[in-house]
Amino acid sequence: MTAIRARGRLIAVASGKGGVGKTFLAITLSHALARRGNAVLLFDADLGLANVDIQLGLMPDRDIGGVVEGRIGIDDAIIRHAGGFDILPGRSGSGSLATIGANALEDVLAQLRHLTQRYDAVVMDLGAGLDQHVRRMASFADLLAVIATDEPTSLTDAYAVLKLHGADGGRGEAMIVINQASTASAGERTHATLARACQAFLGRAPRLAGTVRRDDKVRDAIRRQTLLLERHPNTPAATDIERLADVFDRRVTPAAT
Numbered sequence: 125m126t127a128i129r130a131r132g133r134l135i136a137v138a139s140g141k142g143g144v145g146k147t148f149l150a151i152t153l154s155h156a157l158a159r160r161g162n163a164v165l166l167f168d169a170d171l172g173l174a175n176v177d178i179q180l181g182l183m184p185d186r187d188i189g190g191v192v193e194g195r196i197g198i199d200d201a202i203i204r205h206a207g208g209f210d211i212l213p214g215r216s217g218s219g220s221l222a223t224i225g226a227n228a229l230e231d232v233l234a235q236l237r238h239l240t241q242r243y244d245a246v247v248m249d250l251g252a253g254l255d256q257h258v259r260r261m262a263s264f265a266d267l268l269a270v271i272a273t274d275e276p277t278s279l280t281d282a283y284a285v286l287k288l289h290g291a292d293g294g295r296g297e298a299m300i301v302i303n304q305a306s307t308a309s310a311g312e313r314t315h316a317t318l319a320r321a322c323q324a325f326l327g328r329a330p331r332l333a334g335t336v337r338r339d340d341k342v343r344d345a346i347r348r349q350t351l352l353l354e355r356h357p358n359t360p361a362a363t364d365i366e367r368l369a370d371v372f373d374r375r376v377t378p379a380a381t
């Protein structure tokens with residue numbers, strides 16, 4: 125019997141609030157999923173301000189901008205990273221894509237969906253804020269990872285992401301990742317606070333995918349434009365992300381029946 129490959133999953137990484145660690149987590153999770161044997165595409169979906177290429181020290185000469193403008197095909201913009209995953213870079217240099225029309229976005233999403241025939245996971249690093257494009261990409265994903273820290277503004281914004289995900293008829297499961305936690309149990313408490321509010325006002329409480337501790341080695345890896353799991357594999361944040369990747373890995377590659 126010929127094995128038919130299951131389609132891969134689109135995973136959106138969102139937070140509402142800026143600067144909580146979306147790009148860092150999207151990159152490191154992509155790396156960890158690739159190391160678990162998955163074919164992974166990381167898409168820099170921050171249409172206002174591309175970040176992935178900067179955190180990784182890449183200078184792509186083609187990016188999603190060319191695809192949106194119809195100058196190149198999506199495959200021509202995809203580059204291979206030495207970490208074992210592929211990257212679809214965001215608009216580098218000047219010229220934001222934040223104002224592309226809804227039809228152009230739908231076209232990109234359809235092409236990403238098509239790419240899940242080739243990739244086990246397509247990870248989308250969304251921009252901060254909750255504009256129409258962010259909402260559409262979050263609701264289009266099969267799995268929504270909402271990143272929050274213990275700061276009240278982050279929790280409020282994460283709650284807003286979850287509320288809109290419900291209002292927009294989001295197709296995928298939403299899960300919470302608490303980043304920059306002082307300890308694992310502090311992260312669990314932060315999740316419990318957010319989950320209580322969701323249960324009370326939205327009637328459902330999203331699960332905790334994992335907690336990632338605050339770790340100076342994260343800043344070091346970013347500053348050196350390297351991958352945390354290669355540069356500092358045994359530090360607290362790296363250990364936590366490996367555990368988080370196991371949770372996502374099970375959702376990307378369901379156990380054989």
Ligand SMILES: Nc1ncnc2c1ncn2[C@@H]1O[C@H](COP(=O)(O)OP(=O)(O)OP(=O)(O)O)[C@@H](O)[C@H]1O
Pocket residue numbers: 139141142143144145146147148149170175251252303304305336337338339340342343346361
């Ligand atoms: N677990 C962590 N421990 C320590 N510092 C962290 C951790 N996660 C993120 N950071 C810090 O937070 C900064 C912001 O991270 P990042 O750029 O990934 O956030 P972002 O949510 O993508 O931001 P933006 O909304 O601007 O796109 C990083 O430069 C890093 O210094």
Ligand SMILES: [Mg+2]
Pocket residue numbers: 146147148170175249
């Ligand atoms: Mg970012």
